[in-house]
Amino acid sequence: MSEPQRIALTVNGAARAGHAEPRKLLVDFLREDLGLTGTHVGCEHGICGACTILVNGEATRACLMLAVQADGAELLTVEGLATDGRLHPLQEAFREHHGVQCGFCTPGMLLTAYDLLRVNPSPTEQDVRAGLSAVLCRCTGYQGIVEAVAAAAERIRGARGTPA
Numbered sequence: 565m566s567e568p569q570r571i572a573l574t575v576n577g578a579a580r581a582g583h584a585e586p587r588k589l590l591v592d593f594l595r596e597d598l599g600l601t602g603t604h605v606g607c608e609h610g611i612c613g614a615c616t617i618l619v620n621g622e623a624t625r626a627c628l629m630l631a632v633q634a635d636g637a638e639l640l641t642v643e644g645l646a647t648d649g650r651l652h653p654l655q656e657a658f659r660e661h662h663g664v665q666c667g668f669c670t671p672g673m674l675l676t677a678y679d680l681l682r683v684n685p686s687p688t689e690q691d692v693r694a695g696l697s698a699v700l701c702r703c704t705g706y707q708g709i710v711e712a713v714a715a716a717a718e719r720i721r722g723a724r725g726t727p728a
């Protein structure tokens with residue numbers, strides 16, 4: 565059965581729908597059918613992490629999932645991080661700490677960091693390095709990214725009034 569299947573899901577808080585062949589990858593569905601090109605495609609086989617998004621709240625590689633498997637799911641992509649025209653604290657911190665060079669890994673880094681801070685709001689440097697180890701960056705040497713995630717964690721805790 566290779567006819568396109570209807571897929572209805574929630575992406576960045578909005579109801580979206582489309583049709584995809586059963587073997588179409590979720591990352592391709594996002595980019596080609598929903599026009600959400602912020603999610604990048606690198607290796608296409610689960611190694612580089614560039615395609616990382618949140619599916620039902622958990623960091624997921626969109627190149628390892630079929631679009632049809634996301635039917636009914638709730639997704640967060642990099643396009644959904646900013647709210648009301650304001651960058652997410654992670655995006656602000658990546659900019660301030662030079663966590664971005666070419667930007668290819670950045671969407672996956674941001675969503676992976678988002679998931680890390682959801683689970684561990686006060687990570688040590690080692691926690692950040694371990695948490696981000698699933699995403700490859702060929703440009704930055706990682707130092708700026710690690711500093712950015714630590715700074716964002718502090719900012720988010722401050723906004724919530726949560727102690728370190």
Ligand code: FES
Pocket residue numbers: 604605606607608609610611612613614615616625626627628
């Ligand atoms: S494109 Fe999905 S992990 Fe590399």
Ligand code: FES
Pocket residue numbers: 663664665666667668669670700701702703704
């Ligand atoms: S900024 Fe270029 S791959 Fe990470």
